[in-house]
Amino acid sequence: MECTPVRNLKLDSKDREALKTIRKAQRNGKMLEVVLPAGVMASIFLGNNSAEAAFNIKSTDWVRFAKSMQAIGPMVRKTIIKVARMQLLRHELSPKQRQFWKNIENGCEGALQ
Numbered sequence: 001m002e003c004t005p006v007r008n009l010k011l012d013s014k015d016r017e018a019l020k021t022i023r024k025a026q027r028n029g030k031m032l033e034v035v036l037p038a039g040v041m042a043s044i045f046l047g048n049n050s051a052e053a054a055f056n057i058k059s060t061d062w063v064r065f066a067k068s069m070q071a072i073g074p075m076v077r078k079t080i081i082k083v084a085r086m087q088l089l090r091h092e093l094s095p096k097q098r099q100f101w102k103n104i105e106n107g108c109e110g111a112l113q
Contacts, residue, residue: 006099015087022079029076036065036068043056084102084105
């Protein structure tokens with residue numbers, strides 16, 4: 001993937017709205033990475049004695065839990081790519097805006113900073 005630096009970029013309101021959507025997806029992904037394990041641990045241990053907790057540990061589907069945790073990052077990345085591609089469909093983009101959104105779509109480090 002080629003990451004061309006974009007200098008003197010001017011973002012319009014549609015660009016800023018798309019960036020808000022991307023940042024919201026990133027924030028939600030990070031929150032899910034915390035809440036999902038916390039929910040599993042709470043369902044196992046909260047309000048249960050040791051026998052119930054042991055049963056809950058044994059009956060928890062750890063494979064599904066692990067797959068769910070692994071899916072968070074790709075879901076966020078898919079959302080970012082979708083937003084970037086929708087922006088690239090806009091006909092009124094400047095060449096700098098177009099390069100910026102290509103960088104976002106390609107996952108270039110620092111493009112969102």
